[in-house]
Amino acid sequence: MERQNLAPIPAAEPQSLYSAAAVRQLDQLVINQQKIPGLALMKRAGRAAFDCLRSRWPEVNAIQVFCGGGNNGGDGYVIAGLAAQRQIPVTVFVGVPVEKLKGEALEAYGFAEREGATLVSTIDAMPAAGKNTVLVDALLGTGFSGALRSPVDAAVAHINGAGVPVLAVDLPSGLNADSGFAEQAVSADVTVTFIGRKAGLFLGCGPALTGDVVFDDLGAAAEIYPQVQGMLLRHTAETLARLPARTADSYKNQFGHVMIVGGDHGFGGAAMMAAEAAARTGSGLISLATRPEHVVASLTRRPEVMAHPVVSGQELEPLLEVPSVIAVGPGLGRSPWSEQLLARAGRAQAALVLDADALNILAGGRVLAGIKRDDWVLTPHIGEAARLLQISNAEVTADPLAAARAIQEKFSGVVILKGAGTVIAHRDGTDVINTGNPGMASGGMGDLLTGVIASLIGQGMTLPAAARLGVWLHGEAGNCAAADGQRGLLATDLLPHIRALVD
Numbered sequence: 001m002e003r004q005n006l007a008p009i010p011a012a013e014p015q016s017l018y019s020a021a022a023v024r025q026l027d028q029l030v031i032n033q034q035k036i037p038g039l040a041l042m043k044r045a046g047r048a049a050f051d052c053l054r055s056r057w058p059e060v061n062a063i064q065v066f067c068g069g070g071n072n073g074g075d076g077y078v079i080a081g082l083a084a085q086r087q088i089p090v091t092v093f094v095g096v097p098v099e100k101l102k103g104e105a106l107e108a109y110g111f112a113e114r115e116g117a118t119l120v121s122t123i124d125a126m127p128a129a130g131k132n133t134v135l136v137d138a139l140l141g142t143g144f145s146g147a148l149r150s151p152v153d154a155a156v157a158h159i160n161g162a163g164v165p166v167l168a169v170d171l172p173s174g175l176n177a178d179s180g181f182a183e184q185a186v187s188a189d190v191t192v193t194f195i196g197r198k199a200g201l202f203l204g205c206g207p208a209l210t211g212d213v214v215f216d217d218l219g220a221a222a223e224i225y226p227q228v229q230g231m232l233l234r235h236t237a238e239t240l241a242r243l244p245a246r247t248a249d250s251y252k253n254q255f256g257h258v259m260i261v262g263g264d265h266g267f268g269g270a271a272m273m274a275a276e277a278a279a280r281t282g283s284g285l286i287s288l289a290t291r292p293e294h295v296v297a298s299l300t301r302r303p304e305v306m307a308h309p310v311v312s313g314q315e316l317e318p319l320l321e322v323p324s325v326i327a328v329g330p331g332l333g334r335s336p337w338s339e340q341l342l343a344r345a346g347r348a349q350a351a352l353v354l355d356a357d358a359l360n361i362l363a364g365g366r367v368l369a370g371i372k373r374d375d376w377v378l379t380p381h382i383g384e385a386a387r388l389l390q391i392s393n394a395e396v397t398a399d400p401l402a403a404a405r406a407i408q409e410k411f412s413g414v415v416i417l418k419g420a421g422t423v424i425a426h427r428d429g430t431d432v433i434n435t436g437n438p439g440m441a442s443g444g445m446g447d448l449l450t451g452v453i454a455s456l457i458g459q460g461m462t463l464p465a466a467a468r469l470g471v472w473l474h475g476e477a478g479n480c481a482a483a484d485g486q487r488g489l490l491a492t493d494l495l496p497h498i499r500a501l502v503d
């Protein structure tokens with residue numbers, strides 16, 4: 001089926017993510033072009049955070065602010081001054097001696113002092129946190145780098161051990177603004193971030209550390225944003241409207257033909273799961289090329305799926321002309337049989353989705369060596385990404401954006417690097433989708449995602465749009481299925497929710 005050349009779907013309310021460097025550029029543009037001085041920005045930041053604190057914890061009767069030596073600390077001093085002005089008892093941990101403070105941070109320190117905040121220079125001088133105490137983490141923001149140095153590390157541990165609500169200013173201290181990597185970091189109930197949403201808030205450890213993310217543009221004008229490069233678009237959802245509508249005269253071919261290739265000895269379930277996910281996402285025709293022993297099971301479980309027994313790549317060849325998209329990988333394994341199937345499918349005309357062991361075989365460099373395709377989607381998790389790049393898992397986790405882009409450069413196509421925040425790298429840029437939940441870290445979830453994405457491509461979406469919508473659908477279905485608890489969540493629990501979301 002000729003894939004309709006659908007224009008990329010305009011994402012619903014795309015929210016932009018930025019690196020720390022890009023936010024500093026935005027900062028400077030606001031100061032220079034809008035003539036808003038840095039101190040005014042700091043006061044707005046402090047005010048935004050303070051107002052968020054009061055609205056979230058109206059019964060607060062004591063505030064403890066932990067200030068670092070930079071402008072993140074400066075924001076903290078503004079918060080302390082505002083609290084003191086309103087007779088809320090406030091104690092500030094002055095993390096860096098006042099003689100080392102400079103510029104706006106020093107002015108903000110003077111504001112807190114004049115308004116009567118209690119300033120202490122050691123952690124153990126901080127009062128015990130009572131029931132209605134709220135802690136404010138203003139230690140580190142976008143200026144953080146490297147491992148936490150003293151006394152910030154002790155302050156972070158103290159905050160995390162206090163057992164009372166925590167508001168993080170701009171970023172939870174210890175979280176890398178670009179990658180979401182964190183070794184030791186504040187765990188917050190809410191993070192108030194300014195001017196630009198940092199990518200790290202939605203990647204890696206970010207979602208687990210930020211609590212709710214509240215954004216305040218501090219008055220930055222809309223025309224400031226397009227001037228900054230390196231925008232990462234965070235799509236909360238592609239509009240579903242562009243999927244072909246199912247009308248009375250629809251015919252099954254119109255919704256694409258997906259073929260799943262996989263299911264080596266003992267792994268037939270994974271392949272069938274992907275086939276079922278494609279069916280639930282709305283594909284008209286689904287076929288499965290798998291080991292003969294899985295054909296009967298497949299036919300009994302899903303008679304709608306056309307199961308083909310294949311014992312070699314040669315047998316697979318003639319089947320490859322028919323589908324509009326082929327997903328290779330669910331339960332594929334790494335046997336000679338597996339390699340033969342990938343070698344053939346990898347050169348088929350149809351668009352491809354490669355997952356799981358198809359990626360591990362590709363990483364081995366013997367099968368499809370050197371091949372690059374614009375019309376394939378690779379869906380590695382951290383370990384598969386590390387193998388594709390021949391680097392360590394830790395290096396991938398340290399900078400998922402860079403890893404996803406590196407894979408895209410090496411193999412072309414669209415790369416979905418799965419994680420707490422999922423990164424989608426493609427020719428025109430990078431998207432981050434943060435949805436799903438920890439309950440989804442169980443077997444079969446990846447097989448489902450493969451089937452969903454293959455189905456959306458088969459229904460005519462462009463590969464980047466199918467990747468964005470597929471990741472979002474998969475995560476949202478996981479959230480719906482986990483409504484009554486994440487423990488024991490099974491991949492098959494998502495299937496009815498996928499169907500409901502696309503309907």
Ligand SMILES: NC(=O)C1=CN([C@@H]2O[C@H](COP(=O)(O)OP(=O)(O)OC[C@H]3O[C@@H](n4cnc5c(N)ncnc54)[C@H](O)[C@@H]3O)[C@@H](O)[C@H]2O)[C@H](O)CC1
Binds near residue numbers: 074150152
């Ligand atoms: N445009 C905006 O987003 C606005 C941001 N504001 C706030 O300013 C900070 C960025 O301030 P900056 O001074 O550049 O950096 P930080 O305060 O985040 O940190 C620098 C501070 O921290 C020390 N430090 C760095 N790494 C470590 C480490 N590993 N261990 C210990 N200490 C470390 C460094 O020595 C400095 O003392 C931004 O996040 C916002 O909160 C503006 O106020 C409003 C507009």
Ligand SMILES: [K+]
Binds near residue numbers: 138139140168170172
């Ligand atoms: K902070």
